[in-house]
Amino acid sequence: DLDQQLFDNFAVAQDLLRQEPEQAESREHLRKLLKVASGGIIFTTIQKFLPEDGDRLPPLSDRRNIVVIADEAHRSQYDFIDGLARNMRDALPNASFIGFTGTPIEKADRSTPAVFGKYISIYDIQQAVADGATVRIFYEGRLAKLELKESERPHIDPEFEEVTESEEESVREKLKTKWARLEAMVGTEKRIDLVARDIVNHFEQRLEAMDGKGMIVCMSRRICVDLYDAIIKLCPSWQHQDDGKGAIKVIMTGSASDPTNFQPHIRNKLRREAIKKRMKDPSDLMKLVIVRDMWLTGFDAPCLHTMYVDKPMRGHGLMQAIARVNRVFRDKPGGLVVDYLGIADELKKALADYTEGSRSETGIPQEEAVAIMLEKYEVVSAMFHGFDYSKFITGTPTERLTVIPAAMEHILSQEDGKARLLQAVTELSKAFALSVPHNDALRIKDDVGFFQAVRSAIAKNTRIPGKPEEELDLAVRQIVSKAVSSDEGRIQA
Template identity: 65%
Template sequence: MAYLSEAAVEQVVLDHLARLGYAILSDAEIGPDGKAPQREAYADVVLAKRLAAAIEKLNPAIPAEARGDALRKVLATEKPSLVEENRRLHKLMVEGVDVEFYAEDGTIRGDKVRLIDFADVAANDWLATGQFTVIQGSINRRPDIVIFVNGLPLSVIELKAPGGENATLTGAHNQLQTYKAQIPSLFRTNAVLVTSDGITARIGSLTADQERFMPWRTTDGKVIAAKGQPELDTLIEGIFERRRLLDLLHDFTVFGETGSGISKIIAGYHQFHAVRHAVEKTVEASAPQGDCKVGVIWHTQGSGKSLLMAFYAGQLVRCAELENPTIVVITDRNDLDDQLFGTFSMCRDLIRQTPIQADSRDDLQSALSRASGGVIFTTIQKFSPATGETIYPMLSDRRNIVVIADEAHRSQYGFRAKIERNTGKIAYGFAKYLRDALPNASFIGFTGTPIEKDDVNTPAVFGEYIDVYDISRAVEDGATVPIYYESRLARIELPEAEKPKIDAEIEELTEDEATTEQERIKRKWATVEALVGSEKRLSMVAADLVRHFEDRVAAMDGKAMVVCMSRRICVALYQHIVALRPDWHSDDDAAGKIKVVMTGSAADPQAWQPHIGTKGRRDLLAKRAKDPKDSLKLVIVRDMWLTGFDAPSMHTMYIDKPMKGHGLMQAIARVNR
C-alpha cells in the first residue's frame, strides 16, 4: 500500500493554497536565517515589514506617525490571557485601530487605521508558509502551515500523515493545544484552526475543544460533500478561498461569556451559507416589486439556530440595499425571548448596536416609530388587538423592516378567521395582525423542525425553504448526537368501556393551539391528567425512573430531564422520587440532586410553593443544570426548558405526557447536544 508522508500532505495543501492566490514561501526563505528574512528573530510571529507595508498602502491619508502608533498597538501584548488578547486584536482587525494625529489646521483629529481591506480582496497580502519555526524561551516548535494576511498569522493548520500510527485528528488537536500553551504569541491574531489526518479535516476556533472542531463540507453551500469522501480539499477550498476567509473573520466570528470564561465561536458551514442565501432572498423580497416573503430556514435543534439568526441580523445591518433596516425578532414565549435576546446581546459587535426588548404594545410602537435602524425583540402576543377589536393599528409602513420569526411554523401565525364559541366574535391568527401592523415588512421564518405537510400558514406568511440542515446531516457532522428511544410503560388502570374515549381525547391533546382552542380541550386534558397522575401509577413511574437513571449514570455520567403532563404531577412525582431517595432533596436551591422547574403564583396550593420561586431561582437552576460538575442531576418540568435550553451534559429525557409533532421534536432536542 502506498504511504503518503506528512510532508507530502503538507505540499498538497500548499499547492491548493497557491491555486487560491496565496504566495507560498518556506521558512527557510523568510525566517531570520533565511535568504530573504522577513522577521528579526524566531520569537517574532507577526511579519512586521509586511504589516507596515499593508498599513501604509491601505491608509495613505493618515500620517506616518499615526500609522506607526497603530503598528505598535498590534505588536504589543496588552491583555494577560490569550483569549482576551485575541478578542482585542480581532476587534482591531475588523474595525481598525483608533489613532489621533494633528491635522493640517493644527487641530487634533481621530481616525481608524485599517489593518485589512475587507472590500477588496486583492488589496491584501496573502502568504502561506510551511514549517514555520517559533522559539519562545527554551521551547522550539514548528507548526505545519501558517497562513498570513498582511503579515498577521490568521490560521494554523496541523496535519498528520494518513495511515501513520499516531496520525489522528485527536493527535493534531492535542498538538495545537500544546502550541497554544507553549508559543501563545502565534495565536494572538488567530482566526481559524484546522486539523487533518490527510483525509478527514476539521475547523475550530481558538477556544474550541475537540468536540467543537467541525467538518466543512461545501464550497458553495449548494453541493454538500457526501459523508466518507476525503474532506481536506473541500475544507481548504471552502474556508481559505480568500473572499470566504475574510467574510468568516469579519461577519461570522463572535466572542461570548460562558460559565468557564470567554468562548470564541466561528460559524459552521451550514450557518455561513444559509445566511448568505437568506440575505440574497431578503434583498429580493424587500425590493419595491418584492412579495415580502423571504422564506424559511429549517436548521435542526442543537445546530446553532440562535447564532444563525444573529449572524443573519449582522449581515442585514451591513447590507446597503436595505438602507439601515429595522429588525424585529418575534418569539412566542417570554423565556424564548430572553434566551434569544441574550444571544443577540452577545453578538452586539456584529449587529453594530445593542438590541432592545419591547415589554408592552406602547414600547413596540415607540421602538418602531424610528426612521431606520434598531433590533427590537418582542413576543407574538404583543400583536394582539385590544379587547373587542379585530384590527391591529399600523405601526410602520416602511419597506426596510425585516421580521424574524422564531419557530415560525406554529399555529399562531395563521391568517384564517376563527369564531370564538363563547362570544361569537371573530378572531384571526397573529399573521394577519402582524401584516396590519407592518404592511410592507419582509418576513423570514426560522424553525428547528420541518414544516408539516398540512401547514398552509407557514408558506403563506414566510415563503418556501431557503436552507435545510436536518437531523441526519447534523448527526453526521457531529453538531448533534444521535438520539435513541426506549419505550417504558406505566399502565393506566381504567374501565374497559372508557378506553376508546380516552384514546380519542389523548389524540386531540396539544399545547400549541391558540388560547381559545386550549379552553375547548381543558376538560379532556383534565380527565386524562387525573388518570396519568394517579398515586399508584406515579409510584410505579418513580421507582422505574430512579432505577433506570441510576443505571444510566453508572454507565455514563450526566443529567436527565423528566417531562410531566401538569404542574400537579411534577410536584407529586418529585415527592415520590424523594421518598425513595431522601438524600436527593434539599430545601436550598443551590443544593440537592433533583428540582422541579415551573412557574406559578401565590394562589397555587401550598405544596407547590417551594417549587415555584422567582426568575432568579430558575436562572440559578439553569446554571446548575448546565454545569456538568454541579450536583443537580435531575430536573422535572412541564413545559419549561423544552425549547431553547442547551445543556450538553443532559443525556436522558423521560417523557410522561402526550406529545407529538414539532413539540416532541423540540423537546427531545434538549438531549441531542
C-alpha cells in the first residue's frame, strides 16, 4: 500500500522529474529495470530483493550513480547477516543509501544512523505543528471510565513487546505469550461491551461538535470483530453488508480457514481500497473503522480526527499510529487520542524520543484544552452580558429565530464588536471541539451553539472584503439539548 502511495504521488510530478517513474511488479521485473546503463526512477519493496533459490543474491547492478531512498527506514533495514537489508546491498554493492523516516531507531541492536549515516535533516513533530503542516495531538485517558474491578483491568508489562502477524496466527505460540494472556483479559465480553458503549457515546458527541471520522485500534482480530458486533448492537443503522454503504467497517486480512464470524470482514485488496476511498472522503457516510495493524502507517485521511486506542503500543509504532489524526483539514483544531489501556507513559516516552525540541505542545492533555475552552467561553459570555438569549435554548423554533437579529444588534453596537466576536467564537469553537465530551464542554454546549449561530449570521450579513465566505462562515453545528447528568459520563458495569 505504501509503495503504491509513493508511486502515485511521484507519477503526478513526472514533468518535474523529466522521466516516467516505473514500479517493479515482481522480482524478475525489478532485475530487468535495474539493467539500464543510466537514468531510471524505480519504485519497489525491499521484499523483491529476495533471491529466487534462497542463496545469496548476485549483484543486479554495478553502477555507482544509484541512490536508494528507503522510506520508513526504521523497518527491515537492520539484518545484514541473512535478512532483507543484506539482500538489497548485495544486489546494489556500489549504491548510496538514504533513509527517510519519522521514527528513527537508536538502540543497541538497531540504529538508523548506524545504517544510513548522520542525520541530513531533522523535521520533527513540534516543527511541523509550528509550521502549520500538522495539527496538535491531544490525549484523553478513558481507562477510569471503565468501572471494572482491579482484578478485571488489564495491565501492560513495561517490557511488553508487540507480536507480529505470524505470531498471532500460530495458535500454539499464542497461548504461551504474555500477549495472549493480556488479549484474553482485554477481550472479555463484559469489557468489550463497556468499551463499545463508551466509544459510541464519545464519538457521537465528538461528531456533534466537529464533523469527521474515527479509527479504533484493537490488539487482535478477534477483538476487532467482537467490538464491531457490540457496536452495531448498540447502533444497528451503522451496519451494512455492502462495502459501499454503512458507517463502520473492520479492516483486516484473513483466510477461508478463519472462524465463520471473521469471514464478512475479510476482503481482498481491491475491496479494501474501495473502503479506504470512502474513509478519506469527508462527505461519505462512513465514519468509523476498526483495525489491528492495517492503516496504522501510510494511511492519510485528513478528516480523521479521533483515534481510540485499545492495544499496547510503544515507540515508533505508537508514533506512527497517532500521526493518523494530526493531518491538517479545514477548521480541524487538533487530533485526539483516546486511551482505554493506559498508554500515557509510553506516549510521553515516544514524544521525548521523536521530538527534538519542546514536547509541551505536541501531546497535550485534554484538560488543557478544557481550560482554554473555559477561558474563551468567559470572553464570549462577557460580550453578551445583559443580553437574555435563553429563548434560543428553550424556546420554539420561531422564538429561536427572533433571538438572532437582536443578538447581532447587541454585538454590533459594541466597539469593534464584530471583529472581536468573530475571533473569539472561532477560538472557542476550536477549543470546544477538542474538549467534547468532557463534562465542562457538555455543560456549555447550548451556549456555544448560540454563539456559533450569531457568529455565522454576522459573517454572512456583514462580509469582510478580501476574505472568502467559507473562511468566515463556520458551520453552525447545533447540538440537540439533552439532560446529561455527571453520572451519565461514566460506564456502569
